[in-house]
Amino acid sequence: MKNILVTGAAGFLGSHLTDALLAQGHSVFGADNLSTGSLANLAHLNAEPRFCFLKQDITLPFDPGPVDFIFNFASPASPIDYARLGPETLLVGSTGTVNALNLARKYNAGFLHASTSECYGDPEIHPQVETYWGRVNPIGPRSVYDEAKRFSEAAVTAWRRYYGVNTHMARIFNTYGPRLQANDGRVISNFMMQALAGEPLTVYGDGLQTRSFCFVSDLIDGILRLAASDEHTPVNIGNPAEFTMLQCAQEVLAVTGSKSQIVFEPLPQDDPTRRRPDIAKARALLNWNPKISLREGLRMSLAYFQSCLAARSSGTPDSTVAALPRGNSFS
Numbered sequence: 001m002k003n004i005l006v007t008g009a010a011g012f013l014g015s016h017l018t019d020a021l022l023a024q025g026h027s028v029f030g031a032d033n034l035s036t037g038s039l040a041n042l043a044h045l046n047a048e049p050r051f052c053f054l055k056q057d058i059t060l061p062f063d064p065g066p067v068d069f070i071f072n073f074a075s076p077a078s079p080i081d082y083a084r085l086g087p088e089t090l091l092v093g094s095t096g097t098v099n100a101l102n103l104a105r106k107y108n109a110g111f112l113h114a115s116t117s118e119c120y121g122d123p124e125i126h127p128q129v130e131t132y133w134g135r136v137n138p139i140g141p142r143s144v145y146d147e148a149k150r151f152s153e154a155a156v157t158a159w160r161r162y163y164g165v166n167t168h169m170a171r172i173f174n175t176y177g178p179r180l181q182a183n184d185g186r187v188i189s190n191f192m193m194q195a196l197a198g199e200p201l202t203v204y205g206d207g208l209q210t211r212s213f214c215f216v217s218d219l220i221d222g223i224l225r226l227a228a229s230d231e232h233t234p235v236n237i238g239n240p241a242e243f244t245m246l247q248c249a250q251e252v253l254a255v256t257g258s259k260s261q262i263v264f265e266p267l268p269q270d271d272p273t274r275r276r277p278d279i280a281k282a283r284a285l286l287n288w289n290p291k292i293s294l295r296e297g298l299r300m301s302l303a304y305f306q307s308c309l310a311a312r313s314s315g316t317p318d319s320t321v322a323a324l325p326r327g328n329s330f331s
């Protein structure tokens with residue numbers, strides 16, 4: 001039984017991680033400034049005595065008291081969110097990370113940082129291995145996210161090297177599932193909402209760019225294994241099954257049974273052409289392997305996106321869409 005701080009606890013990954021930690025018997029202190037997270041993701045924990053929520057911008061000084069472990073998950077994460085919140089994204093991934101690392105140093109706590117496949121940028125090698133240094137545009141539209149996450153990796157490494165903090169880093173690839181914001185502009189949320197609403201699916205560019213999608217329960221399993229390990233260098237956590245965006249659209253149409261058309265729209269600047277994790281390191285070190293296929297995971301996300309559409313149709317803002325009651329979620 002440990003006291004654990006989760007930054008970004010009201011977000012998609014942070015809230016699922018919080019649930020998993022509570023299920024393991026730990027006490028969780030969740031910090032979030034709610035810039036992209038939603039209290040609806042934590043509403044089911046209202047009566048949970050082992051959970052405490054603090055509305056906190058982690059770029060400002062804060063101290064929850066002694067903690068045994070810190071999961072640093074605070075950051076806008078979808079391309080339209082970090083384009084809207086550019087300076088905030090740079091600051092949470094620099095000052096925010098340093099504040100969280102200093103808490104870990106003060107309390108001798110373990111630390112796991114949520115890094116990203118965006119550290120690889122538009123990669124020249126495929127699939128991406130952890131030893132690849134990446135190809136990132138430092139001044140492009142994605143730079144506020146990519147460079148903040150790369151700075152965070154340097155900071156996490158330095159706090160380990162210079163101060164002996166017990167750190168871990170996960171390079172997280174595209175992840176989806178219930179609680180993914182319905183309006184965050186990401187491909188899975190856009191396609192699912194468009195398919196369910198009977199609207200055209202918007203494929204950007206020629207739709208031949210690829211991504212590799214991990215269902216959220218597999219991702220959280222990998223994160224927990226990494227936190228319990230002795231590994232301190234970055235580890236890719238993602239599902240290596242790779243899809244073009246056209247194939248992804250077909251998967252969504254199959255799962256929803258939708259008759260929506262596919263339309264093509266311009267490709268955003270610096271959109272990576274391909275992305276697929278090499279997960280040999282996670283397999284060997286953590287004995288971890290994602291289990292849920294895209295088809296299965298989309299099926300397990302269907303009820304959630306249907307509830308988002310129903311709420312949108314009734315005029316409820318997306319940010320207040322209640323997370324599914326426990327019995328309806330995959331967990």
Ligand code: UDP
Binds near residue numbers: 190202268271
């Ligand atoms: N994409 C798309 N249609 C959409 C939204 C996204 O074709 O409605 C594409 C986007 O251009 C990118 C991929 O889907 O190539 C994944 O985009 P997402 O925003 O989900 O995350 P990214 O992996 O780019 O950070």
